[in-house]
Amino acid sequence: MPVRFLTALLAAVAFLPALPARAQAPELPDRIAVAWRTDHLSVDPRLAIPATELDRIRGAMRTAGVPVYVALVPRTPYLAKNRFDLPTLLHARIGEPGLYLVATVDDKSWATNAGLYRQGGLRGRDLTSVRGDDKQRFDIVSDRPAPQIVRTIQHASTAYDGRALPAVPAADLEPERHRGLSVTDKSDRAAYVGLGVGGFLGLVLTLMIALRRRGKPGRSGTSQRAVEPRKVQLKADGKIKQAERAFGRLDRRRNKTTKLLDQRDDAYRRLDAARTLRADQPDDVLASAGALVLARQAERIASGAALQPPCFFNPTHNPGTAKVDWSDDVEVPACEWCASVVRRGDTPPGLLVPAKSGLLGHDRKPVPYWTLDPEDSPMVATGFGALSDDLADRITGRKEDAR
Numbered sequence: 429m430p431v432r433f434l435t436a437l438l439a440a441v442a443f444l445p446a447l448p449a450r451a452q453a454p455e456l457p458d459r460i461a462v463a464w465r466t467d468h469l470s471v472d473p474r475l476a477i478p479a480t481e482l483d484r485i486r487g488a489m490r491t492a493g494v495p496v497y498v499a500l501v502p503r504t505p506y507l508a509k510n511r512f513d514l515p516t517l518l519h520a521r522i523g524e525p526g527l528y529l530v531a532t533v534d535d536k537s538w539a540t541n542a543g544l545y546r547q548g549g550l551r552g553r554d555l556t557s558v559r560g561d562d563k564q565r566f567d568i569v570s571d572r573p574a575p576q577i578v579r580t581i582q583h584a585s586t587a588y589d590g591r592a593l594p595a596v597p598a599a600d601l602e603p604e605r606h607r608g609l610s611v612t613d614k615s616d617r618a619a620y621v622g623l624g625v626g627g628f629l630g631l632v633l634t635l636m637i638a639l640r641r642r643g644k645p646g647r648s649g650t651s652q653r654a655v656e657p658r659k660v661q662l663k664a665d666g667k668i669k670q671a672e673r674a675f676g677r678l679d680r681r682r683n684k685t686t687k688l689l690d691q692r693d694d695a696y697r698r699l700d701a702a703r704t705l706r707a708d709q710p711d712d713v714l715a716s717a718g719a720l721v722l723a724r725q726a727e728r729i730a731s732g733a734a735l736q737p738p739c740f741f742n743p744t745h746n747p748g749t750a751k752v753d754w755s756d757d758v759e760v761p762a763c764e765w766c767a768s769v770v771r772r773g774d775t776p777p778g779l780l781v782p783a784k785s786g787l788l789g790h791d792r793k794p795v796p797y798w799t800l801d802p803e804d805s806p807m808v809a810t811g812f813g814a815l816s817d818d819l820a821d822r823i824t825g826r827k828e829d830a831r
């Protein structure tokens with residue numbers, strides 16, 4: 429009898445302190461920061477991670493040569509909004525130099541976000557540039573946490589002290605599959621704008637210049653307002669989430685055929701570029717619209733649907749399922765609405781953005797994005813991928829060039 433009573437009492441005591449904590453739960457960054465006071469590897473209590481995975485992560489943390497903070501958390505609505513900012517928020521709370529890494533899991537697909545913070549004046553490389561150089565990063569499995577986390581820690585070590593990046597162990601790699609794009613793939617991708625591979629890039633530039641000359645939308649009269657950046661950002665983030673879920677579903681399929689693996693590759697490339705755009709230029713409306721287009725395409729491809737180009741005039745519109753003649757024999761993909769405007773002989777208002785030029789900043793009248801200089805933005809240069817389907821590659825390539 430006394431034993432049973434004691435058990436009941438202990439259960440009650442164990443339960444009581446949990447109540448006020450639940451009534452006013454601290455924010456996730458605060459919870460992680462507190463957990464890191466006792467252990468630099470923090471695992472959310474809702475997750476059950478095998479000990480072998482945690483041992484591997486600890487091993488990598490010990491040999492990193494730089495302080496490493498790791499948190500494993502399930503993807504929640506809070507995280508969907510703040511995932512990219514979490515390393516910064518956590519570093520602000522801890523205040524020490526080091527690698528701050530947050531690994532999130534959605535269903536069974538893991539993703540990592542990390543920031544490397546160090547004292548000024550030290551030599552070393554940018555974490556993003558090391559990551560961009562690592563061709564194997566696309567091949568690492570995401571169905572368990574250690575492979576991606578260990579790789580990110582290795583990236584940080586290379587960025588920090590210049591040590592060589594080791595090869596990824598075979599067990600962490602997706603099964604063998606085709607790498608790189610064949611000419612046929614490229615011509616398939618070029619097909620939807622009606623251009624062949626030969627001289628393709630040169631044509632795109634000429635096209636963009638012709639389109640710029642064609643200029644501004646005319647007469648529709650109503651005062652034209654620039655697109656609201658916040659709306660595009662929310663749309664892009666929502667779409668990135670959907671793409672991640674579609675990607676997770678694809679990842680969980682067993683016995684993937686070569687075709688499925690190619691789909692996975694293509695979807696990931698676009699998703700990665702979309703995330704990069706949002707992370708690197710969070711306030712830029714062109715970057716947010718580019719992320720929206722790429723995430724939408726990633727979701728479709730991961731779900732097995734055919735690739736669709738965006739509406740050339742406004743990438744936030746429905747995809748460009750119609751084709752319209754717009755400028756001197758140039759055909760562009762457009763949404764049904766914009767296509768009907770063009771067929772009437774008008775120019776759709778398009779995606780309007782604040783003009784960069786203008787003396788003393790007075791001339792803030794919004795302009796269609798295609799009148800901006802294509803040299804300044806891969807989104808403008810490719811019509812958000814409507815003119816050439818290489819936006820994702822340009823984003824990733826840019827990341828790799830930024831050394």
Ligand SMILES: [Zn+2]
Nearest residue numbers: 739745763766
């Ligand atoms: Zn449109």
